[in-house]
Amino acid sequence: MKIIEKAMCSGCRTCVYVCPVKAISVETYRDGFEHIVIDDKLCIQCEKCKSVCPMLNGN
Ligand code: SF4
Numbered sequence: 001m002k003i004i005e006k007a008m009c010s011g012c013r014t015c016v017y018v019c020p021v022k023a024i025s026v027e028t029y030r031d032g033f034e035h036i037v038i039d040d041k042l043c044i045q046c047e048k049c050k051s052v053c054p055m056l057n058g059n
């Protein structure tokens, strides 16, 4: 499961809050940028994260 390319992610965490199984966490790169990590073992492919991501939906 991947929402968007890491370079596109603003780290807004909207996806983290909507995921029903808490499969998404935030990690910080050494350069200080944040990106999200999805645990595929937990993910149920509901795609809620994709539907709310502002970077993916142009909001
Ligand atoms: S598809 Fe659903 S379960 Fe998987 S990471 Fe996105 S919101 Fe969570």
Ligand code: SF4
Pocket (backbone or CB within 6 Å): 003, 004, 008, 009, 010, 011, 012, 013, 014, 015, 016, 036, 052, 053, 054, 055, 056
């Ligand atoms: S909702 Fe989109 S931009 Fe926001 S943290 Fe998740 S993947 Fe990144």
